[in-house]
Amino acid sequence: MSEPAPTHGTRTVVSPAKTLFGVDAVEQVGEYASRHGETVLVVASEEIFDIHGDGVVETIERAGVETAIYTDVRPDPTVENVEEAHAVYEQEGCDAIVTLGGGSSIDVGKSVGVLATNEGTIREYGVDKAGYEAVPEPIPPLIAVNTTAGTGSETTRTAVLTDESTSTKFIVVSENMVPTVAIEDPELTRSLPKSHTAFTGIDAFTHAIEAFTSVKSFSVTDGYARDAMARTVDALPVAWANGDNIEARTEMMIAQFKAGKAFGNSSVALVHGMARPLGAQLHIPHGLANGLILPYVVEFNHAAAPEKYAEVARLLGVADESDGTRQAAAAASEGVEGLCEEISLVDYLDDFGEVPDRETYLDAVPKMTQDAFDSGSPDNNPRKPTREELEALFVRVYDDALAPDSRRRS
Numbered sequence: 001m002s003e004p005a006p007t008h009g010t011r012t013v014v015s016p017a018k019t020l021f022g023v024d025a026v027e028q029v030g031e032y033a034s035r036h037g038e039t040v041l042v043v044a045s046e047e048i049f050d051i052h053g054d055g056v057v058e059t060i061e062r063a064g065v066e067t068a069i070y071t072d073v074r075p076d077p078t079v080e081n082v083e084e085a086h087a088v089y090e091q092e093g094c095d096a097i098v099t100l101g102g103g104s105s106i107d108v109g110k111s112v113g114v115l116a117t118n119e120g121t122i123r124e125y126g127v128d129k130a131g132y133e134a135v136p137e138p139i140p141p142l143i144a145v146n147t148t149a150g151t152g153s154e155t156t157r158t159a160v161l162t163d164e165s166t167s168t169k170f171i172v173v174s175e176n177m178v179p180t181v182a183i184e185d186p187e188l189t190r191s192l193p194k195s196h197t198a199f200t201g202i203d204a205f206t207h208a209i210e211a212f213t214s215v216k217s218f219s220v221t222d223g224y225a226r227d228a229m230a231r232t233v234d235a236l237p238v239a240w241a242n243g244d245n246i247e248a249r250t251e252m253m254i255a256q257f258k259a260g261k262a263f264g265n266s267s268v269a270l271v272h273g274m275a276r277p278l279g280a281q282l283h284i285p286h287g288l289a290n291g292l293i294l295p296y297v298v299e300f301n302h303a304a305a306p307e308k309y310a311e312v313a314r315l316l317g318v319a320d321e322s323d324g325t326r327q328a329a330a331a332a333s334e335g336v337e338g339l340c341e342e343i344s345l346v347d348y349l350d351d352f353g354e355v356p357d358r359e360t361y362l363d364a365v366p367k368m369t370q371d372a373f374d375s376g377s378p379d380n381n382p383r384k385p386t387r388e389e390l391e392a393l394f395v396r397v398y399d400d401a402l403a404p405d406s407r408r409r410s
């Protein structure tokens with residue numbers, strides 16, 4: 001076996017206390033809300049609340065639970081979002097939280113929970129300031145109704161937030177902020193447009209591949225990651241091409257959950273370290289940033305974890321058992337890029353975000369590089385980049401995938 005068994009010290013695997021899978025699982029949100037609270041704060045974006053909000057609130061209230069509602073969650077949620085939602089939580093005397101949405105809403109919900117039971121501001125709990133596991137008290141009960149597939153945030157101890165005062169993303173990571181209940185109803189992902197099916201699907205795939213090759217990977221999380229990758233390779237192109245295919249939507253819901261279990265316990269690595277500052281710079285969705293970066297990091301990494309990347313390449317169908325380990329590993333980046341191409345990922349740059357000219361981008365590379373290092377994620381990478389190597393990777397992303405006349409865009 002190539003992956004280390006957890007024999008060298010104890011490893012923790014966190015998980016929601018309960019996870020409900022399947023079509024119509026959302027109908028149980030009221031029952032679970034009533035088990036955990038008397039007045040719940042419902043946290044959502046306006047867009048998602050417009051689609052699913054009335055039904056979810058009605059189900060909760062029918063179970064005898066009062067609701068307070070916060071619907072201003074942004075796609076890249078901010079410190080301000082957390083503070084506003086927390087103010088509603090306190091004003092309305094809430095004792096539990098229901099998030100409705102994907103990672104953005106879940107991360108705001110977790111962060112509101114941190115403020116509900118702990119002192120100080122959410123920024124103070126960022127890993128860059130306080131380190132990992134710095135939240136002293138458990139958050140109140142949190143029921144995450146997931147509507148994407150996805151960030152996997154409903155199963156992790158992580159929240160990603162944007163500090164608008166410095167235009168940087170930061171993460172809060174604590175076992176004390178894992179949701180109590182996760183509701184994974186694939187029917188809710190039917191409303192995801194193709195673009196966000198692509199973004200969230202590649203995000204999930206990136207979680208799996210990064211967890212699989214992370215220096216923190218071990219046998220338990222490798223199992224989740226392998227299964228998540230295999231399901232994504234098969235189901236993501238189908239779910240993207242036909243969003244009404246409920247089997248493919250279900251497969252992606254399971255894949256993203258398992259990918260969440262994988263990275264939530266073995267960490268993401270360099271791709272996410274780079275994607276946060278790149279996303280902030282270009283104002284592009286997180287999953288799109290991941291998909292832009294992923295092939296280059298896989299290429300950069302493959303020689304450092306050849307057996308793992310060979311397995312990835314075989315899963316992606318760009319190598320088989322007749323290929324040697326190193327040869328197969330070298331093909332992994334091509335396989336990853338192929339998956340992105342199948343769902344036209346890079347084409348979404350035409351409609352999302354703004355690519356600056358090369359000079360402006362190059363000016364931003366040193367700060368993006370610093371932000372990537374500061375996130376701590378590159379420390380989990382199988383190959384540790386030097387500053388020069390990381391800067392070169394950012395430049396490569398621009399020249400090969402971002403520039404309007406670049407290879408991947410033309």
Ligand SMILES: [Fe+2]
Nearest residue numbers: 151203207286
């Ligand atoms: Fe992610």
